Amino acid sequence: MPASLEIRLADELERNSGAYAELVLDRIAAEVPELLADERKRDLARTGSQALLREFATALRHELGSIHYHAPTAALAYGRHLAHEGVSLPAILRSYRLGQEVLFARAAQLALEEDSGDEAVRSLARIGALSFRFSDGAMSDVAHEYETQRELFIRGTLAQRASTLQALLAGRAVDVAAAERTLGHRLDGAHLAIVAWSADPAIAGEAIAGAARELVRAVGQGRPLVVTDTPGEATIWTAPAPRPLERSVAALLPPGIRAAIGRPGSGVDGFAATRRQADLARSVAGHRDGPAVTYYEDVALAAVLLRDREAASTFAAEELGELAAQTRAAAELRETLTGFFANGHDQSRTADALGVHRNTIAKRLRRAEAILGRPITSRPRELEAALLIAEVDAPGP
Structure with a gap:
């Protein structure tokens, strides 16, 4: 058969x-x-x-x-x-x-x-x-x-990536070649860190990174490294491009999304430094109703002054006295003093910058000196620092 x-x-x-x-x-x-x-x-x-x-x-x-x-x-x-x-x-x-x-x-x-x-x-x-x-x-x-x-x-890859990032940002010695393989990102070139966030912590980091995509393209070039481990936040490293105008950058973020940008850095040290700077810039931007995009180089001094926020606030209050009050009149005088220092103590240039008459500037300066009880040139560095702290540490609306 x-x-x-x-x-x-x-x-x-x-x-x-x-x-x-x-x-x-x-x-x-x-x-x-x-x-x-x-x-x-x-x-x-x-x-x-x-x-x-x-x-x-x-x-x-x-x-x-x-x-x-x-x-x-x-x-x-x-x-x-x-x-x-x-x-x-x-x-x-x-x-x-x-x-x-x-x-x-x-x-x-x-x-x-x-x-x-x-x-x-x-x-x-x-x-x-x-x-x-x-x-x-x-x-x-x-x-x-x-x-x-x-x-x-x-899970293993994410854990290894998180461990590698932690070591890099802490300044610990790492095997650079192995770190590059883990991150999928070169570490020997130039780096620019961007921290983007939302006031709503319920928004996923991936969504925030997507919302910041056009900003990243404007300030960087090449393929970015994106980290979204923290709820309501995304950190992006990219190779720096020429810095565009502030107003053009801010328009690239949708409402409710803000970003802080570090200085460009090189190599492993620069990778960590630019992220640290972006975090510091965020610490300043997060406490004021400022622009959608904050560059570290614009707020570096404020970031340092506010590392101990309670001590900084106390210093500003003691230095400014009644000028620290959250009133329209006090804010106007602080703005005038800030402009006066920024324009080399030149009243005419200060008037042009603020769009008022020179006599108005002179009147405001006399009023400020009367409140301070001393000439504004007697402790200029301390007064400038106090004005800066008051500006960035003012409560939001």
Whole structure:
């Protein structure tokens, strides 16, 4: 009695699993080439395919049509490797259907060679049904293994990335080449850090980074490094471009999003320094109703003065006296004094800068001296520092 179609196909698969595996790999190379992008992937794919073919041959030979099939160890190993390489799960699952097509095509050829007529058709139907159950079981196992490995890999990668960033920002010695691989970002060039944030901490860091994309393009160039580990905040490192005008930059941020920008820095030290400066600029910007974009170089002194905010506020209050009051009149006098110092103690230039008459400036300066109880030139550095603290530490509206 001639062997059944199932047994004939099982015999072929067991004798020629290597040749059939190559047929499957050829189909994969044509339709999902990313699965075979290098020799390591191809070797694992070949081993996994041979193991699957032998398992299917066993199912055919013993008519194991009612059990739940599982992927062999070699197929799971290939799935784990692809998960670590970032290959998509749909691409992997597609390869199983391609293998199923190769097998069914060969089964159909064998059926055409049969003289049994209806029995060959029934055998072919049984092989087709078995191939679906077998593939579904194997694909389910591989998908579970893939998702498990991706989760573990992502967790490990994120933890390693966070640890690397922490070491860099703390100034600890790191393996620069390894750090660059972990971050996917060169550390030997120029860096510019941007800290973007929202007053609403519920907004995800990824959304904030997206909202700041146009700003990053305006002040930087090349592919940025984006970190969104802190709720309501995103930190972006980019290579610095020529600084655009402040007013053009501010318009690039949507309402509710603000940003602070450090100075450009070079190398590993510059990577950490520009981030530290952006954080300091944010500490200043976050306590006042100022522009949407704050550059560290514009508020560096204020950032230093406000490192101890309570002490700075006390100093300003003692130095300014009634000029520290949160009234319109006191604010006008503080603005005049700030302009006077900024314009080299020149009353005419101060008047031009503020858009008022020179006599108005003179009158305001006399009024300020009366409140202070001393000439404004008697302690100019202390007075300028106090005015700066009052400006950046004033309560918002």
